[in-house]
Amino acid sequence: MAKAGKDARKRFKPESLMMSYGYKPELSEGAIKPPVFLTSTFVFKSAEEGKRFFEVAYGHANLDHGEELGLIYSRINNPDMEILEDRLAVWDDADSALVFSSGMAAISTVMLEFLKPGDVLLHSNPLYGGTHHFIHHVLPLWGVHGVAFSPGESEETILQRVADAGAIDKVRLVHIETPANPTNELIDLEMIARIAKKLGATSSVDNTYLGPVFQRPLKFGIDLVLYSATKYIGGHSDLIAGAVAGHAEPVQRVRVLRTFLGNMNGPWTQWLMLRSLETLRVRMDRQAASAKIVADFLLGHPKVERVYYLGHLEAGTAQHAIFQKQCESAGAMISFDVIRGEKAAFRFLNALQLISLAVSLGGTESLIEHPASMTHCDIPLDERAKMGISDKLVRLSIGLEDPHDLISDLDAALREI
């Protein structure tokens, strides 16, 4: 560790550590920034050293106190990967973190590690469309089935659903998304941690929408935090990546499976992510501040029927109480129903000049999409209707543009309906 070493985590805020934590300039000719280590493999000092590194990397032995795993091969470790994973762990106050080639790689690897044939996955709905597809079309091929619940359901109702499915002793993973994509509904993290504990299961949370700056699920007893790092962590819509952070033991299990699936990412993407982490806090703060201005504008608009935005939750409601407990900001994701249906929504989307019509979120540019026909089109119509994903719904990710310019663009396009 350089000047900002491990004990710095107790002293400084994550945003203060993103420029130096976990990097020793003296190992790289004094360069202030970590170089991109474009190498596939690393030279061992001795055969004994190589043997020890492999024992630890393959999970046959644990690191001794104070021992660090040496560099082996870039599918297992690489300086860019290690610095990046140490810095990601800082945000979630996690023991360790892992990077992946995509958010789906992170999610699918966690599910494959914790679920075996005959096991049951307890999960919330709605989920990102790709996660929904993996649960409904891939996991069943491996003999794993899901039991779903909705935001707003109580602990008793959820446990009753598990009992009704005959799965009380079969649930091995509880996976949720909060806020949910694209409806912004919240689920109580403490309740999920309690349910997982009662069922003897591991808990995982897709924290892509608010994390890692505005929501820290580990604080509420969750075991693993998952990200599409393509979104806010990458932040510039120029890379695809995923991440997992959490307690040492479950992260180590996921690390070993990653080694054999080989779905980590490479040093160049890792380097880009290191650069992005330096501005994560300022980007997310500014995006959230702009989102509030835009959401308030949409609320009163005659062509908008309903706005789904965390900053508009009413005091006294259960959703507001969850927000107060576990979210540090309303974030920068706004969904809203335009009047009428798909035709009107498409007319509006096609008329935008500044905001780009594209899936994804969390980038420097504002992006808008139509979940029913795009990201969530794979979900059967009746299920989609139950989740509140109608043809009127559009999802807007606020970027770094001037919020008043965004309003001007939205207003002009809404007038086209």
Ligand code: PLP
């Ligand atoms: N989780 C959420 C909430 C997402 O929005 C996405 C992608 O849109 C993913 C996971 C999947 O991430 P990736 O596209 O990086 O595989």
